[in-house]
Every structure is written in C-alpha cells, then in structure tokens.
Amino acid sequence: MAAVKLLGGLRNKVGAGRLDVDAATVRELLDALVARGGEALTVLFFDDPRATPTEPHRDLRVLVNGRSIAFLHGLETGVESKDTVTVHLSGARGYPGG
C-alpha cells in the first residue's frame, strides 16, 4: 500500500487527507481515489475524462516520493508499497511570479 497525501481543496473532495492505496501505477492510484471520492474527480484528474487518459489534467500535480511525475513516467509512473504519493491541484495560469 502506498501512502497517499492529499493537499489543499482535494482533501474535502476526496474526504481524506491521508490514506493508503493499493496501486501499481499513478493511473491506478488516481482511479482508486475516484472510486472513493466520486466520479466528479475524473474531471479534475484527467484531461479528457471520456477517453482513456494518457495525461493527467493540466491542473493536477502528483509527486512520487517528492518527485513530480512530469519528470518520471506520467500516469504510468510505477508505485510501490513503500512509496509516498502526494496529490494536489495547482490551477495557476498566466506567467506566475512574472
């Protein structure tokens, strides 16, 4: 079971701040969160919830052991039972900080 930490507004949406999730990839882990928090989460998690997702939503940030999946293997990043996975929404636009 990977230890999952949810940050910010996602805690209310999923109904927990910390939980253990059994998943082999980040995609499976997010699916497990959807199963717990409700289908509405798919809109927040995946770019096109109708299709098989290949990318996380542009506002979703996932870290595996503190490393963004943008620099790992995206949704296919492997997850092991000793891992800590952090999930939060960003939602910035523009050119932050200038």
Place this chain on the structure above:
Amino acid sequence: MHGWTGCVLRVDLSTGAIGREELNPDWARDFVGGRGIGARYLWQEVDPQVDALAPENKLIFATGPLTGTNASCGSRYMVVTKGPLTGCITTSNSGGHWGPELKFAGYDLLILEGRAERPVYLWIFDDVVELRPAEHLWGTGVFDSEDAIRRETGIPGTSVACIGPAGENLVRYAAILNDKFRAAGRSGVGAVMGSKNLKGIAVRGTGAVSVADPSALMAAQWAQKQVLSEAPLTSEGLPAYGTLALMNVINEHGALPTRNYREAQFEEAEAISGEELAQTRLAANKACFACTIACGRVSRISEEGRARYTLNTSPRNWKHATEGPEYENAWSLGADCGVADLDAILKANTICNDLGLDPISLGATIAAAMELYEGGVLSEEQTGMPLPFGSGDALVALSEATGYRRGFGDDLAEGSKRMGEKYGHPEVFMGVKGQEFPAYDPRALQGMGLGYATSNRGACHLRAYTVAAEVVGEPEPMDPRATEGKAQLAVDMQNISTAVDAAGLCVFLTFGNTLSDLTPLVAAATGIAYDDDALVRAGERIWNLERLWNLRAGIDPSEDKLPKRMLEDAIPAGPARGEVSRLAEMLPEYYAVRGWSPDGRPDAAKLAELGLG
C-alpha cells in the same frame, strides 16, 4: 498626462519645505512608474555611496499608472531607497489602500529628503500638505499610531503608512506598514524612515485617476478579471488558503528550508500549513484595493493559544483576530526556527506588524542565533533565555526584544550576517548581499538559487519566481534539479515582474494573468501604445539601472553568490537528498542572456540599447 497624475510631491524634512513639481514625462514613459520611476529618480538624486541612514539618502514612495484604477490588484506603491540591510538599491512594495489614496490626492511620487529635527508625521489631504508633530507617537506601535493619526486628521477613509519602534530604533530590517497589516517589508525601508524622524504619512485623496481611454480600460480590466476568475488558483486556491497553501507543497518537494537551512523538510509542516490555518483559525479572507483575488488572511489565535498569547491588535484584542500569516512569514517564524506552534507564529507575526519588522529577516536571524546557541557559541546568559530550535516562547520574546533593541535583540536587529560575524561565525548567514533568504531551498530548486544570487535587492523570491516552473508547473514544467534553461527563465521572470511592479500591480495576479492581459491596461490608462515587448523592455531597462546603481554603490558582481552551505553541504534527507546548488553552471549563462560582460557588468552597447547610455 493620463494614468499618471503628472505631479511629484517633494518634502524636505530638514527645512520643512514642501514643493510640487511636474513628473518627468520621458522617464514616466520609459520607466513606467512604481519601482521603475522610483529607481530613475533615485539614480538622478542620490549618490549610491551614501550612508543609507544619513539625511542625504532619500525615501521615495512611487505609484504606477494602474495604481488606483479599477484594474484588479492595482493597489501597489513601491518604496525606493538605499537599504540599510544590504547597501543595495531597495524596492519594497505594499498593497492595501495607501497607494491609491496618494494617487487620488494627486501625486504619483512622494520624495522625502533630509531629516526632521524632531519626530513628525506628514498629512496629505489633496492640496493640503503639512508636517505635524509626532513626538507623542514616538515609541508607539503601528496599530495605535495609525489609529491616533487617523483620529487626528479627522477625515474618514484616511490611509496611514507608518513605522513602529523597530523603524525608530533603526533595526536594519524595519518595515513600513500601511493599513496596519500591509507591509513594504524588506531591506530596512522602515529604518530609513526612522532615520528621518518621520513616524508616518497619512493620506486621503478625493480625486480620481484620469485615464486616456476609459472604454478601453473598462474592456481590458473586464477581460483581466475574467481570466482571474477562471484560473483555479486565483479564484479558489489563494482565497481559500492564501499563499500559505505553499507550505505543504514545498515541503513535499523537499525544498522547505528547516532549522536555518540545515535541512529541507520540516516534519511538522502540516501543523503550520494553510490547510491547518483554514481549518482551525481562519476568520475571513481579505483583499487589497480593487483586488479580485483576496489572498489576505484574517486569523484568530486558538482558544488554547489565548492562554499563552494576547494579541494587541486594535480595536484592542478584537475577537483575538489578527492578519496573516503569509507563507514566507509562517516559514521564517516557523520551519526555519523549527517552530510548529501556529499560535506562537501568529503572535510573533503580529508583533512584526505592530513593531514594524520584516518577518522574513527576523525569523531567519533568530534561526541563525538558534544554530549558534545549539552549537554552544551563544550562552543563555548572552541570549537572555534558552534558545533551542523549536521554542515558540523564545521566538515571541525575541521578536519583541528585537523591535525595541533590548538585550540580545540588539544583536538580532543587525540581521544574521552582522550577528554571525560578531560572534565569529559568518557561515550561519543564509542569504545574499546581506539580506536573508526567503522560503525556498536553492539546492532543491536550482532556478531559485540563480534568482537569489542575482536579485538587485539581495535575496528575494519575488524577483525571479522560478518556483512557478519548477514546482507549480507554469508556464511549463521545468525540472527543479536541472540547471538547463534556468538562466533564460530567471531573466524573463525578472524583466516581466519588474514591469508588473512598475505598472502598480500586485505580482500575485500573474498566477492567473499573462503580460498580454496586462499590457492593454497600461496602454488604455496612459494612452501610450505599449505592447508586450515595450513593457518587457521597460522591465529590462529598470533592472539594468538598478544593477548600475548597485555597481556604483560598490556592490561588486562577485556578490552574486550563495553561502557555502548551499554550494557544498548537500541536503541531508528527503526528496532532494544529496543536492547542492549548481550556481556556477547558471551564472555565466545568465550574464550572457542579460547581454552583460562575462564579469557581470552591463557594457556600453547594452546601456545604449536601453537608452541608459
């Protein structure tokens, strides 16, 4: 003129002379306003070698063409002067309502020179400008001083910017506070004000900002606000959690400096996070003038905390409420000191507001002292109390002692660089050019190290917020551990954020808006056909002028450096374990991107290109 009022108010505190003069229109066009035009006047009028606390230094309050308009976040004024903490040009800005009131009173800039013989405050009510005695307020905190000055003016809606005892006592990182909780915080602008015996500036204006094309401005601000209302961070994240939302995020990246930058993860980050504040202590969020984001926090100390800490906010201890903390303050007073007590942080932050201290430099200086105490360099006899990392009581006691320069607070008032040198341990200073780092470890976020090292006002997160790309992932994700591309990123961010500062806007709006959303606002307000390139070029021009000022002040490019700890001591644990800053890989490229010589100096061709030759 449109956008600008076209009028500079000049007050000679030595003679009491008050004069008005026309704003230089060429400088207004080329340097836009705020930080830019303030720097241009300082360049013209102040010898960079001046002692920052001498009467010859000037204190400039500068608004931008969008200050006081209905553009979202058009609340800003910039204080420009020579900073006593750094010796650099310093540009420190604040929101609230003070800047708009100065514009409504009819002034773009207020230039203060000389030194009053006795404490005074300045009262500006449109054309009525007078110096009033302030001896009865000297020694009084910001909260009571503001109330007293406002009462004395008798005019509702008056906004007051003032210093507390820290500014009077020349604490090197004293701040100027307006509207009680909004601060021009960094580099000691409050000490410069204190050195001039100027307690406060009260301003009320009954005019309005004349704009060149009201219809175009209405359309542009509507479009700008639409974008802000659609971006999740500016419409939901910042209102709900403020900038404190970053505490857990940065900690999870292993980039949260802890216990004076000896570690990069705080095991108790959750206890001082935005989520914790929102759940247990947040009363409301709050906005500056015309802001549609409202990131400000109105917080209450917890019931348990009330037994230990009383807040002297005004009206006296109103429902135990105060404002803040922002992310930077909660970090410096919290994780950097190893303090996980949110009530102690709220109390210390409120002391900073009332006494007029920069919480970033204060917390970082206390953290450096804690390191010396734990290392056996400082004794309890010297510090006046046990000073281990994690002591909220010591944090609170020393915050107050520093504002009044009492006991060991007198050493802390000098900042961590001078304090460390005094006790033979300069290595405890975590900062650049005399100014303490903010809340991002440059070993974990390579771009921030470059941003800190090259900032014109000493270490600063607001000048090149590479966190945006390295953590937030906008405008596109960049690997925080990589150095490739960071030089260009830092230069772009420095130029754009400088343009935003010059326009009179709050830089937080760039979490939603791009420069292209903002350019039409500046053009509509001023009637000058600025495009994105012109504003970026203005930002570059201002940046180069600040650099020139620093060079003339004797700040050598070799000062574009980071402490040895950042370059040689790897992060001991967490996601960024093993990382050090690789500044040397980025700095030469940075100079090249800037078009400077390899030793970091703008050459004649670059200056001519920018109209600075």
